[in-house]
Amino acid sequence: MRAISLQDLGALRQQLKDRAAQQAAQRAREEAERRRREREAAAFAHAVGPVTRLPDRNLHEGGGRPLPPPEPRQRELDEQAALKASLSDEVDLESLLLTDDGLSFRRPAIGLDVVTRLRKGHWSIQGELDLHGLRRDEARDALAHFIHQSHQHSRRCLRVVHGKGLGSPGREPVLKAKVQRWLAQREEVIAFTQATGPQGGAGALIVLLGSRPRGRVPVA
CATH class of the missing domain: 1.20.5 (Single alpha-helices involved in coiled-coils or other helix-helix interfaces)
Structure with missing residues (x-):
């Protein structure tokens, strides 16, 4: 050592x-x-001056986990209110309806060939709403929401079932005329026509929505 x-x-x-x-x-x-x-x-x-310490309420601090994303609740409520207020039963639709071999409607910028192709099933059905059993206000709100959501998700061709009125007083389709008026007031709707027999006949409408961005006419 x-x-x-x-x-x-x-x-x-x-x-x-x-x-x-x-x-x-x-x-x-x-x-x-x-x-x-x-x-x-x-x-x-x-x-600051004298302060009073808040009592400990034994609240959970979250454990460091991220907070959930905020939900735009107020904006959703505003949109629902706007949709409800935008649809009226008093719109004069007679001048806009076509009286060919089946009830149909189209915007002025949409050609007759689009209605013809819509009636013949040129576009596949991407969504359906059945209004059977709903009261007027319920049906109006459901239709407005259905059209809005379908357009937001770029769904173009839809079927709306309003019924033939077989169970209504006088066997008249109560919702049929109202649904036509409501649809004509939605700017997303560029055309609709009465469904053919296999698609529901007089108890349903086939609806075509404009593309996003709006203004483009569907092509074959």
């Missing part, structure tokens, strides 16, 4: 001295930081 020389002892003594100096400097920095925070807290308390 090698004997420790005086030179080695001197180096060790210097290392211990340097370490003690570093520790003292660290403690001095920590003490200075503590005093600084105390001065800032005292200055803040003096500026």
